[in-house]
Amino acid sequence: MRNIAIINLKGGVAKTTTAINMSIILSDLHNKRVLLVDNDIQANASKFFNLHDYDQESIENVFRNDEIKTKELIRKTNHKNLDIITANMNLDNAVTELMREEGDQIGKLKNALKEVENDYDYCLIDCPPSIAMNVLNAIVAADDIIIPIKLDKHALDGMEELTDVINELVTYNRNLENIMCLPVMTMKEDFVLAGESLLRQSEYRVFDTNIRYSLKATGGTYQTGIGITEYSPRCGTAKDYKKLVREYLKLVKDGE
Numbered sequence: 001m002r003n004i005a006i007i008n009l010k011g012g013v014a015k016t017t018t019a020i021n022m023s024i025i026l027s028d029l030h031n032k033r034v035l036l037v038d039n040d041i042q043a044n045a046s047k048f049f050n051l052h053d054y055d056q057e058s059i060e061n062v063f064r065n066d067e068i069k070t071k072e073l074i075r076k077t078n079h080k081n082l083d084i085i086t087a088n089m090n091l092d093n094a095v096t097e098l099m100r101e102e103g104d105q106i107g108k109l110k111n112a113l114k115e116v117e118n119d120y121d122y123c124l125i126d127c128p129p130s131i132a133m134n135v136l137n138a139i140v141a142a143d144d145i146i147i148p149i150k151l152d153k154h155a156l157d158g159m160e161e162l163t164d165v166i167n168e169l170v171t172y173n174r175n176l177e178n179i180m181c182l183p184v185m186t187m188k189e190d191f192v193l194a195g196e197s198l199l200r201q202s203e204y205r206v207f208d209t210n211i212r213y214s215l216k217a218t219g220g221t222y223q224t225g226i227g228i229t230e231y232s233p234r235c236g237t238a239k240d241y242k243k244l245v246r247e248y249l250k251l252v253k254d255g256e
Contacts, residue, residue, distance in 0.1 A: 001035070001117040002252060004124045005142035009158035011129040013150045014184040016044045017217065017228075019126035021241045022248070024227035027081035030245065032121040035074065037109075038087035039138055040128040046086035049077045050224045059087045060094035062112045063134060065101075070115040078225040083120075095133045106172060109137035121254075131165050139169050144178040144252065147204075148211075150185050151195030156202065163204075178251060181206045182244070185213040209244040212236040 006019045019036060026032040038045040039059055046052040057073050062085075073085045098105055113123055125138045139145065145166065149155050163179070170176060181204050186192055200206050214237040223231050229238045 001113070001120045002122050002143045003113060003141050004122060004144045004146060004248075005127060005138040006124060006146050006148065007127045007135060007138065007162065008147050008149065009129055009131065009162050010150070010154075013129075013148045014211065015129075015148055016040070016048075016126050018146065018148050018182065018184070018211070018241075019124045020045055020048055021227050021229070022245055023082055023122075023124050024079060025229060025242055025245045026122055027079050028227075029229070029242065030249065032081060033119065034082045035113075035116065035120045035123040036077075036082065036084045037113075037123060037125045037138075038084060039091075039109075039125050039134050040087055041089050041091045042128065043087040043089070043091075045126045046084065046088070048225065049084060051075055051077070051084060051086050052088060053086065054088050054090065056086065058090065059085050059134075060090045062108055063091070063094040063098045063137070070112045071119075073112075074116070091134065098133045105133060106136045106140045106169070109134070110141035110173075113141055131162070136165070136169065139166055139176075140173045142173065143175050144180070144248075145176070146180055146182050148182045148184045149199060151183055151192045151199065155195040155199055159202075159204065179205060180251075182209070182211065183207070184211040186210040187213045207244060207247055209240055209247050211240045211244065 006015045008015055023034045023036045027034040036045060043052050061068050061073055074083045075086060077084055127135045127138050183196055214235045217228050217237040232238055
């Protein structure tokens with residue numbers, strides 16, 4: 001199983017949209033076995049699949065000293081090859097308590113995912129806009145990190161801080177191979193084109209694929225469990241996410 005962490009210190013940059021749509025495309029169009037981990041207290045990925053619940057075990061159990069198997073946290077979605085570990089606001093308390101613990105604070109998610117690594121081809125971890133302990137766990141567990149970036153004059157804000165944190169954790173994660181920026185919400189406006197030029201001339205690795213802005217993508221978020229490739233398959237955003245997944249599979253040399 002290959003673990004992909006979707007991370008950015010900024011909010012509103014399509015992290016959850018990217019995690020959800022990559023998961024659906026990998027499972028539905030590429031027949032991959034996919035596990036989506038909702039690692040965000042906002043739980044938007046869990047809500048998208050109508051699985052937000054306070055009575056079920058969730059990602060919080062990974063960060064507590066609970067004697068529970070990872071398989072017991074996994075729930076089915078309405079997509080045949082796509083499962084999810086959900087989140088809720090209880091994650092906030094779990095992360096706060098984890099900071100007070102002694103011992104291994106940043107390897108809990110990695111260890112939990114190892115228990116199911118033979119059951120899935122890919123695991124996508126949707127992270128909040130922070131570097132809290134749950135995000136550090138995602139970085140340590142990741143084989144690849146995707147950083148969605150909204151192209152404007154603030155496009156690279158926080159990138160230095162984020163990459164510094166990632167570099168500090170490399171010692172704990174020898175499996176990390178790719179750190180890739182993903183331009184999102186792009187459009188043919190001068191300030192967006194200038195932001196893209198700045199990004200592509202920077203020191204950071206960038207996907208060739210751009211994810212175009214579309215009102216269809218916003219509307220699609222209201223369709224429970226339905227990705228953009230189902231909701232509006234002909235729109236630019238749907239085509240871009242399909243292209244992104246193809247580029248990603250080529251990057252990790254997953255031949256089909």
